[in-house]
Amino acid sequence: MKNKFVYKILKYQEWFNNKNFYFGSKKDINDGFIHLSTYDQVQDTYKIHYYAQKNLIIVYFYIKDLNDKLKWENSRDNQLFPHYYGKIKKSLM
Numbered sequence: 001m002k003n004k005f006v007y008k009i010l011k012y013q014e015w016f017n018n019k020n021f022y023f024g025s026k027k028d029i030n031d032g033f034i035h036l037s038t039y040d041q042v043q044d045t046y047k048i049h050y051y052a053q054k055n056l057i058i059v060y061f062y063i064k065d066l067n068d069k070l071k072w073e074n075s076r077d078n079q080l081f082p083h084y085y086g087k088i089k090k091s092l093m
Contacts, residue, residue: 005060006036006070006082009046012055021087022059033071036061036082048076065092 010025024034037045042058050056063070066084075081 003038003040004063006038006063006066006084007042007058007060008034008036009042009050009056009058011053012057015057015059015090020091021089023087032085034084034086034088036070036084038082041079041081044076061088061092 008022010022014025015022022034023029028034035045046056063082066082066088069084069086071083071085072080073083
């Protein structure tokens with residue numbers, strides 16, 4: 001992959017909750033992995049899933065720091081999306 005980072009759009013309170021790890025949104029937890037996007041995908045992800053929602057932030061992670069549980073899987077429009085199978089240590093951001 002040419003990308004150096006992966007991105008997560010989430011609600012402010014999901015990230016700033018005094019926990020050291022990010023476990024994902026309700027959808028992530030239900031799906032069994034944390035949905036992430038590449039730089040080229042994040043704008044469409046926002047438009048499709050988060051448009052007009054308030055109190056959103058975008059966090060990013062170095063791909064090299066997530067490689068142990070990061071999988072690239074086909075998803076929307078047959079694109080490879082980064083999916084993280086586990087919890088993410090917030091200090092990696």
